[in-house]
Amino acid sequence: MLTVEGISTYYGNIQALKEVELKVNEGEIVTLIGSNGAGKTTTLLTISGLLKPAQGKVTFLGRTITGVPPHNIVKMGISHVPEGRRIFPLMTLMENLEMGAFGRTDKRAIKEDLDMVFQTFPQLKGREKQMAGTLSGGEQQMLAMGRALMSRPKLLLLDEPSMGLAPMIVKEIFQIIEKINRQGTTILLVEQNAQMALKTAGKGYVLETGKIVLQDNASALLENDDVRKSYLGE
Amino acid sequence: MISTYYLQIIILAGINIIMATSLNLIVGYTGQLSIGHAAFMSLGAYASAIATLHLGFPFIAALLFGAVVAGLFGVLVGIPTLRLKGDYLAIATLGFGEIVRIIFLNLQITGGAVGLRGIPKQTTLLWVIAAAIFTLFVLRRILNSRVGRALIAIREDETAAESMGINTMYFKTLSFGVGAFFAGFGGGLFAHYFRYIHPNVFGFMRSIEHLCMVVLGGLGNMWGAMLGAVALTAIPELLRAGAEYRLLAYGAILVLMMRARPQGLLGESEQTGGSIRRKIRIFSRGADTLKKT
Numbered sequence: 001m002l003t004v005e006g007i008s009t010y011y012g013n014i015q016a017l018k019e020v021e022l023k024v025n026e027g028e029i030v031t032l033i034g035s036n037g038a039g040k041t042t043t044l045l046t047i048s049g050l051l052k053p054a055q056g057k058v059t060f061l062g063r064t065i066t067g068v069p070p071h072n073i074v075k076m077g078i079s080h081v082p083e084g085r086r087i088f089p090l091m092t093l094m095e096n097l098e099m100g101a102f103g104r105t106d107k108r109a110i111k112e113d114l115d116m117v118f119q120t121f122p123q124l125k126g127r128e129k130q131m132a133g134t135l136s137g138g139e140q141q142m143l144a145m146g147r148a149l150m151s152r153p154k155l156l157l158l159d160e161p162s163m164g165l166a167p168m169i170v171k172e173i174f175q176i177i178e179k180i181n182r183q184g185t186t187i188l189l190v191e192q193n194a195q196m197a198l199k200t201a202g203k204g205y206v207l208e209t210g211k212i213v214l215q216d217n218a219s220a221l222l223e224n225d226d227v228r229k230s231y232l233g234e
Numbered sequence: 235m236i237s238t239y240y241l242q243i244i245i246l247a248g249i250n251i252i253m254a255t256s257l258n259l260i261v262g263y264t265g266q267l268s269i270g271h272a273a274f275m276s277l278g279a280y281a282s283a284i285a286t287l288h289l290g291f292p293f294i295a296a297l298l299f300g301a302v303v304a305g306l307f308g309v310l311v312g313i314p315t316l317r318l319k320g321d322y323l324a325i326a327t328l329g330f331g332e333i334v335r336i337i338f339l340n341l342q343i344t345g346g347a348v349g350l351r352g353i354p355k356q357t358t359l360l361w362v363i364a365a366a367i368f369t370l371f372v373l374r375r376i377l378n379s380r381v382g383r384a385l386i387a388i389r390e391d392e393t394a395a396e397s398m399g400i401n402t403m404y405f406k407t408l409s410f411g412v413g414a415f416f417a418g419f420g421g422g423l424f425a426h427y428f429r430y431i432h433p434n435v436f437g438f439m440r441s442i443e444h445l446c447m448v449v450l451g452g453l454g455n456m457w458g459a460m461l462g463a464v465a466l467t468a469i470p471e472l473l474r475a476g477a478e479y480r481l482l483a484y485g486a487i488l489v490l491m492m493r494a495r496p497q498g499l500l501g502e503s504e505q506t507g508g509s510i511r512r513k514i515r516i517f518s519r520g521a522d523t524l525k526k527t
Contacts, residue, residue, distance in 0.1 A: 048397055050393060050396060050397060069401070070396045070397055070399075071396065071399045071400060071401045071402075074397070074398065074399030075399060079397075080397040082393065082394055082397055086391050086393065086394035087391075087394070088386065088387050088390040088391060088394065088395075089390060090386065090390055090454075091383070091386060091387070091390065095383060098383065099383060099384075099387050099395070099398050099400075100398055102380070102383075102384065102387075102398050102399050102400050103399040103400075147398070151398070151399055
């Protein structure tokens with residue numbers, strides 16, 4: 001479904017990604033783990049078109065999407081939940097969700113998707129008119145995910161959904177991720193919480209200073225000595 | 235009837251309402267800090283004045299002509315400069331304002347440093363009221379639509395807006411163009427009221443004055459911008475008795491105001507939001523502060 005071939009992305013003169021290669025098949029949950037500054041977020045930003053790679057290419061459903069502006073990539077079916085949630089604080093919860101469906105005009109299908117989002121995130125129900133900035137961290141994360149689902153993505157990019165959340169809520173968020181995946185959305189998940197991510201995902205990549213250093217089935221990575229030492233704190 | 239003195243203040247307040255609300259669209263709603271609004275006003279003023287003087291346009295056509303010229307320049311300037319953010323955009327718009335002023339100071343057709351004289355006096359109180367209502371009506375329609383939400387999304391978080399599938403450049407340019415259009419509209423009214431325009435009338439200080447109106451009233455709140463426009467037109471007049479000290483008092487009022495209510499007269503902060511504002515539509519909602527720009 002998604003193929004990333006040898007992308008190198010720079011911030012000015014600093015090379016953040018060094019020929020990153022990865023592949024996501026339809027229906028999978030793939031996770032990308034690594035420490036701070038390894039390039040996880042950069043990888044997602046490059047896929048969704050918010051950053052342009054200096055080399056390499058990204059293909060999605062057989063089409064090259066490198067160089068395509070981000071708003072068109074969203075239309076092709078990739079939705080990005082950015083790091084730190086980045087909801088629109090001075091908009092109501094409902095307006096935030098409507099923003100997710102911005103490029104769409106099919107009112108009836110949008111209504112259906114709204115119902116679907118409220119079903120997936122029952123906590124958001126009944127608070128449609130609340131200012132999003134007044135929601136709790138966990139609720140904001142759910143809103144950010146719901147907002148991304150409103151574009152009816154085929155592939156959902158999740159950037160650190162567990163960031164800054166209480167363990168209980170992290171658990172809940174991961175259950176929801178599995179639920180979204182079961183409903184037919186492919187997921188590329190970036191996480192620092194390697195334990196949770198590898199338990200949820202089918203396949204995993206380990207990123208270190210801009211390079212993919214390991215790739216395997218998630219369950220195998222959980223058993224891998226290097227991974228256990230570096231990312232699971234054992 | 236009203237004395238000419240008061241009439242002039244009321245008309246100026248009306249024009250300033252148009253200027254402040256149109257600037258509010260750019261700064262308060264879209265979050266793009268522009269300090270060259272007076273340049274678009276001058277483009278509208280000169281274009282409409284030339285249209286009536288040399289091309290024999292009827293008043294309303296001249297006004298629209300001025301507005302369209304300003305709007306086109308808004309789009310032309312917006313396309314390259316709106317890629318800049320915050321302070322950089324502010325400096326670019328400031329530079330544009332100076333370029334326009336100096337060009338008008340040197341062109342033949344605009345009367346150069348002598349200014350443009352003999353513009354027929356066609357702006358009446360009724361015209362100004364109608365024009366202000368028209369401006370507010372259009373801005374309201376824009377803001378309470380899908381476009382308004384896109385603009386606010388850009389203000390709140392440009393990257394997030396982009397990843398939501400919003401073509402941010404398009405909407406920023408649209409907002410800039412519409413803002414410039416109405417600034418030009420206001421400029422046309424101004425030219426046809428005072429009958430004489432000079433490039434220095436539309437200098438940097440005029441742009442700052444417009445910005446003060448918006449910030450004082452409350453960024454991202456149209457009622458606030460209107461209140462700011464009226465207040466900052468009236469206060470210098472009320473202080474006229476203080477002669478040269480009046481600008482000192484004016485400045486002090488602005489400083490105290492920002493200390494007491496940084497979110498502006500009608501702006502509301504994020505913290506006080508929530509339930510109270512449930513029913514308020516985008517048109518009269520406030521942005522937190524300038525922090526985003």
